[in-house]
Amino acid sequence: MSDHFRVGLTRDFLSADGRLAFQDIGLGLLDAQPGVTTEFFREHRDEVTPDQIADFDAVIAYVPRWTARSFEGRDRLTLVARFGVGYDMVDLDACTRNDVIVSITPEGVMRPMAEGALTLMLALAKEIFAKSRVLREGRWMDHKFITGSCLAGKTVGSLGLGNIGSDLMRLLEPFGLARRIACDPYATSEHARGLGVELVDRDTLLRESDFVVITCMLTPQTRGLIDSRALGLMKPAACLVNVSRGPIVDQKALSEALRGRRIRGAALDVFEVEPLPPDDPLLDLDNVILLPHAIGWTHECLLGNGRGACQAALQVYRGIPPAHVVNREVLDRPGLRRKLERYRQLYGATSRAVLK
Numbered sequence: 001m002s003d004h005f006r007v008g009l010t011r012d013f014l015s016a017d018g019r020l021a022f023q024d025i026g027l028g029l030l031d032a033q034p035g036v037t038t039e040f041f042r043e044h045r046d047e048v049t050p051d052q053i054a055d056f057d058a059v060i061a062y063v064p065r066w067t068a069r070s071f072e073g074r075d076r077l078t079l080v081a082r083f084g085v086g087y088d089m090v091d092l093d094a095c096t097r098n099d100v101i102v103s104i105t106p107e108g109v110m111r112p113m114a115e116g117a118l119t120l121m122l123a124l125a126k127e128i129f130a131k132s133r134v135l136r137e138g139r140w141m142d143h144k145f146i147t148g149s150c151l152a153g154k155t156v157g158s159l160g161l162g163n164i165g166s167d168l169m170r171l172l173e174p175f176g177l178a179r180r181i182a183c184d185p186y187a188t189s190e191h192a193r194g195l196g197v198e199l200v201d202r203d204t205l206l207r208e209s210d211f212v213v214i215t216c217m218l219t220p221q222t223r224g225l226i227d228s229r230a231l232g233l234m235k236p237a238a239c240l241v242n243v244s245r246g247p248i249v250d251q252k253a254l255s256e257a258l259r260g261r262r263i264r265g266a267a268l269d270v271f272e273v274e275p276l277p278p279d280d281p282l283l284d285l286d287n288v289i290l291l292p293h294a295i296g297w298t299h300e301c302l303l304g305n306g307r308g309a310c311q312a313a314l315q316v317y318r319g320i321p322p323a324h325v326v327n328r329e330v331l332d333r334p335g336l337r338r339k340l341e342r343y344r345q346l347y348g349a350t351s352r353a354v355l356k
Helices: 092-097 106-125 128-136 140-145 163-175 189-195 202-208 228-233 251-259 299-317 328-332 334-348
Strands: 005-009 036-040 058-061 079-082 101-103 155-159 179-183 211-214 239-242 265-268 288-290
Touching (some): 036 299, 101 299, 101 328, 106 163, 106 211, 106 288, 106 299, 128 140, 155 163, 163 179, 163 189, 202 228, 251 265, 299 334
Parallel strands (some): 005 036, 005 058, 155 211, 211 239
């Protein structure tokens, strides 16, 4: 191990000319720490390779995939700090076997994504895109054929009541909804009651919601959760909003349901395949809002994600496990404990307090 704690960042944080693509991702936190150096990967690869991580103690990662091959012959890396909350691109088992912590940044995405989900719900309710289209096409008076609706008196159901789902339910409180309901096997009744939310099973949520919002993580259990059967349970006047991960929804089944007007509409920020292929059937439909995985892409989100990832790196630098570890079983591994103890001995006494 060198005298410095070295933090790498994947190359996709930079534009083609080598400049930081985002306004501010909190790298000043790392610059302020004695003994910490940062460096961007020299090139972008779809899959992280062993030579890219050889000299780093921690890596702040954006898009590239992490597989078992990424760690072959390398034992220095201690942290993969995901820039965001999704980790479906990371082989968690491989990270654990190699004594590597995987962390996420829930504080950075919670409010931007909750606001994004609410924005899409309102856009669907008010028929924003349809009304904009008739104006742009010179059909001003055709707006009288496009009738929107209010959220008041409606039922909103969230598949997931984690950070984003919970914050969305808080934002919905002033809208005069009839009910706020959620399905989440990990949510406690106490947490739900504190939000004014009723916990129900999945089928009840699908049958009774006017807006079904997907905020849960992509897992083997949630992959394909919204299939043709699930869509068939929804009200004909109901709308589906997905701000989580594309594979949670069977996209072919959704296209067919939208084309047949079996549900009123949908708003999708995520897709089974990204970027969305130019021949995807969804692109031919007028009752679906499509966004390029960017509804939560705000300055606040970028700064929050960056600061969260930098905080995670600085905690490891001090020999402390970060706050939001995904593969928590790694914390019990002797190999990881040895790594953290070594950082404590090298840097713990001289490191500054981690900024909030």
